Amino acid sequence: MVSFRSVRSLAFIAAAFYLSAANWNSIAIADETRTWSDTSGRFKLQATLIEVKGSDVYLKRTDGKTVKVPLQRLSEIDRQFLTELENPFEMVDEVPAEGQPTSPVANRSRPPRRSTGSSGWDHPPVNEWDNIKTVGVGFNNQSWNYTPPKSNRLPFEPKQAMLPKKNNFFEGMRRVEINPLAASAVAGYTWTFSTPTHQSRVSLIDLKTGRSVNSGLVTGNMSPLAVLNDGQTILMQGTGSDRDEYETGDQLQLWTIDGLEVTRSQSWIPFPDEKKSFGKTTNANVRQAIPIQDNRVLILADSGHLACFDIRTLRASWHMRLPSHHAITLTTDRKQLFVYQDHQLLHLDPSSGTVRGQLTLTEKPRLGWTKIRLNESGDRMMITFVNQLRVIDLSNGETVDDYETAGNSPLSPRGLGYPAEDFALLDNHLLVHIPSRIRVCDYKDAAVICCEGGTEFIGLLTDKGGLLVPTSMPHPKAEAVLKQAMDDPSVFLIYPGVEVSLDVSGVPEQYHASVKDNLEESIKRAGYLLKPSAAIEIKASVSGPEQEAISYIARGSYVANKFTSNVTIHANGKEVWTRSSSNIPGVLMTKRGQSIQERIDELGQGPNLSYFKSITLPNLMQKPSESPQGNLQNTLMVSKFTMQGLVDN
Template identity: 20%
Template sequence: MPQRCLFALSLVGAIAWSTAGVPTALLAAGGNDTFKPGDPVEYIDFFGDPQTGRVRQVTSIGKIWVDVDGGGIDAVDAEDLRRPAAAADNPFASDEEKAKLAEMRTWQDSTGRFKVTAKLLRVEDEAVVLEREDGREVTVPLNKLSDTDRRFLAGDKTASNDEVGITPTDLGRAQLVDLSTTSPWGYTPDPEPAPASASASDAQHANGRIRFTLGQPLDIFERMVHLIIAPDQKRAYAITSHESPTLKDGYQSRVFACDLEKGAVDQVGYFATGQLPVDVSPDGKWIVAHSSSFGFGEKATASLYALSGENADPLGRWEPYRRDRGSRHESDIRWMRFVDDNHVLMVNEGEQVSLWSVPELEPVWAVDVDRFSHVREVVPEFSPGGKVVALPNPEGIALVEVLTGRKLGQIEVDDLSPFSVRFGFDPTGRKLAVIENSRCRVWHLDPPELIRDFAISQNIGTGEVHWVDEDRLLVDGRYLIDVNLRIWLWDYEHQSSKVEVRGNKVWAVVAPTPVDPWVMGSQLIPHQAALDVAAVLDPDDLLVVEPGAAMAVEVDLDLPPQQRRQIESAIVHNVESSGFRIDPTSPVKVIGDMSTGRAEEITYSDHGGLLRGRGTTQHVVAPNTVQLTIYYNDQPIWRYSNTKRAPHLLTLQEGETREQALDREMEQDPSVLAHVRIPTHIALGGADRPYGSTSGRYDKAGDRASTKRSTPPSSSRRRLPGATPSRPPTTRGDNSAKDV
């Protein structure tokens, strides 16, 4: 069925039209003088694949319709088309063309930012004269050339700025790990190694604070994507990705090499075009990167570089998840990290985890997590000593020996969330925290035993989980969770682009706006204000909901009576399944309802294909929210919500108007409330908001002017020194022998 697609960005949108044929009414001959119907052409399509075909028609708006040799038609910008190949490195080039241009090589300046394909004519007056493919001469000073080019001029004819060839690899040679197998518990706590010596920066900055400027973004398209802190916290690498739509050969990355002891940037360099550096080996000898460009399959190639002075020399390239396996999307690398100096662990978009040895580029072991688990967006979590990795599996969480793939143990979890679950080992390697779906659980690992299970705010994301001390977690570099108190203790609000945590020190790159200079800073967390708040709280006094307690259930939905009763029955079942009793008179109420937010105006405009930029329509849309809230004495203490907003991409079915499509997309499904898990333990205030917050940058955390503490309503005020507990005993269960 033909469909029309509407795109919306923020409150300004666009319509992209897709049809089964060419809308001939909009075709216009003579709109382009370079190509005419019947001309053979070549181009790289949206997915990065070379295509050939013949021009069908030229439009007046810059689009050229091409009959693709492989079948179908495509609309291509005139600037993206070319006639038969004339460059040796072009995928369409003939053997004759390649032979003709055999003398051509890629020349590069010392920054790595500028490249040109040319042949050497002569060296004169401390400069090199090159002839480009179009015949024009280019003169470049010798001191501006890369080290590789200077070696080439000195007689090393093998020196090349071109990327090394792709090494053939076969993931099928790797040992296949079966996460579903049962095995006796064999995990031994793997603690964080003791530091060899105190960092000079720690001695200079006793409060843990360092602050210095990295540099200015090139434009709004450059963003900070990685922050790598060396194990000794003496060096760091901040990595950006410039994703401007004008970059035709892939995204451009910059690397800011930082001396953390001096609190300064050593050097700034441009990485190879189309390559995104991701991690540096612990010994500082290797850099691992992957290809980086727009489209599926454009992040499928991994590269290994050797750090040599100021340069990163390419050593090898390989495709860990080749495109002949599954879709192009699944070949993309989503996550990769060094395990030690000679091994890299990575995950693709198909949820396949694999370990590779470097520089040999050989697979060691692999596991298809998608096969063994319904969890998506898998992110492995290393033990503090780096010897063990935690991965999801059908029965819960598997602990796997990193270098061998041997399964060391299994943590039984029968209700692991399918999306965005994150793990975090404590520094001793004896505890593992799991953050997922408004829930925090903690297991003791020697042997495995659940010691905490409590609700947290839905506002808390599922970013990286780090223990900053024996009782507290920092989630996503921002949310401080006190495991002992079962509360969201503090919110470190900030404008950080990237955050990394080492022990209780948080390193962050911040920028108030996309065009402000990046500033790198560090902060010890938790700061004293947060510790002062936690010191006067008692976990038993804060706990208001636990298994055995009574709850009342109400459903306030504008639905047919039968459907409303079905949803209410399902919620009652979920309440009882979590260990609670139903009592209509209980001060703890579970209420399901819907609400409508403030209306906003959104504009959709025609976009894409032949209708690009033509016509706009405006619509007033109000977000719809279906929610399940737990109240204690009429104060909300936990909430699940699902909100429908105006979509950025709106697909119109055949014969459907924009208004009808919007109504369809905005329609809520209240039955989702029937599948919401009821949390078993809720502390006063700990699941809906933090006890305190710090606004601004990390280097301001804890300052009197930027710190605020929330004051709860009188009906649920937290216990202070000398005060009596406000929690009535009627909300406590009778079967609470196990303290979780």
């Protein structure tokens, strides 16, 4: 693989100056060596101009090395110098490294056509964030109040779409994005290995008809972020590295397909100079882009900066800055936005940024790899942390189920799906039945799996063809195998009729009798048999009080005396299940005339002992066993996606 290497030695501050379209398409001059500098004046170098291409300037340093500089980060003097140059040169698709021949692969791929597009993309504005509405907790925000949509499923029946085959053994399907408002999808492909130039292409799919429009190869390294609401325009993100001379993760473009050719807009950087990296200020990379109503797109950066942009003018209407642990999701109609930040869940109007409600999770989990998804009814939310999954009832903010694995490996680093009630699709391949903790199926060999509105979309790419297939999980065979397993007690460690013992030694003595009585009721309700010498042990504990600052409507913090009630199940000396609750609820209900602090003080007088009576102990829990060969996930079955259909093992 030939790598176009350059040195990015300039760290710049964004400026609001742009060359006109007549001047910046392609300018070249090679004779004059001059001093170039950034807008801050701190970084300077002696170089000659090679070319201005798109929004980048190519310079050759006196040592012969090539530097690529974003145009908007050059000093005003340098930009003025460029505007005064005439343009006698024909625009070229690439600036090859010195001494490198033109790539025959690049010649075969059609060069992308440049479109002026809307005025915003021709001359991207500078969004002055201090002058744009900043969304924060407490902006006219009352306590949690959420009404689910009538349905969170897709409002249409999606069809299977045929996609083109691989262009090369090394080409891969990188991403599939669904737009339920436009009933459209986009699949993106890249080929970066064993090729002189990186190649990208896209397939645009009409989900109602299953028809697809497929582009030819484009020289570049880009991946789709979203299909816009017109169903024809694709928002693309650079995915190249800083060294290979292609678009990087901070840069976005608009692509449209005309025949095999792709028409591209100029590049736009939505979040310039937002991150500190190795002592330098860099642009933030884009992580998500979700179209909503009225030509607006929510864009989330890896810096935690979330903003709502008019995608035509590139003007932001509101924004918020999230902490390091965050995630966002929307209802399928894109009218309700959820933002998870640290241990708080916010409910917002995505168009205006108005905060409609806020709740704080009880028993704060260890943060990391955070993802959130709504179920197909829109009344429950699944949240994953490092090695823990929770299901939240959005009517009251209470945890209705959880799932935790041993160790510190993240549950779902690459993706999370909520395909059906009681099921989680972890890491885009592992289907888990949450109530029983059974690992039902390991879905293999899909290039991409993405979930939207209760439908899973499977992307396949082979040297014989490609597919985008809408499906449901669990599929019928998986449902049958799960039912068979649930009828077989030998599969389970925990099941109705299992013998258990009870240990309340971790509870303060004054609460022993109450906790014991309450927990015995829960054990009886679960169908367990209480026996003092049983190998499976249920342990109760209470810790606290600890003073903790909490917030409900974000008009200040309140101090609470927090007690934690905990129940664990141990087998063979190992903890296999745990559940905790606090005396301070996520959604606070006050009595008439009672202040928030008065209610918090009332709750802080002691632990929540009723929790031990109301807790739902697991009905079934899969028995740990050595994984059979070929089934490293210890699932009941393995299913492989093929061009001919799903093959079960």
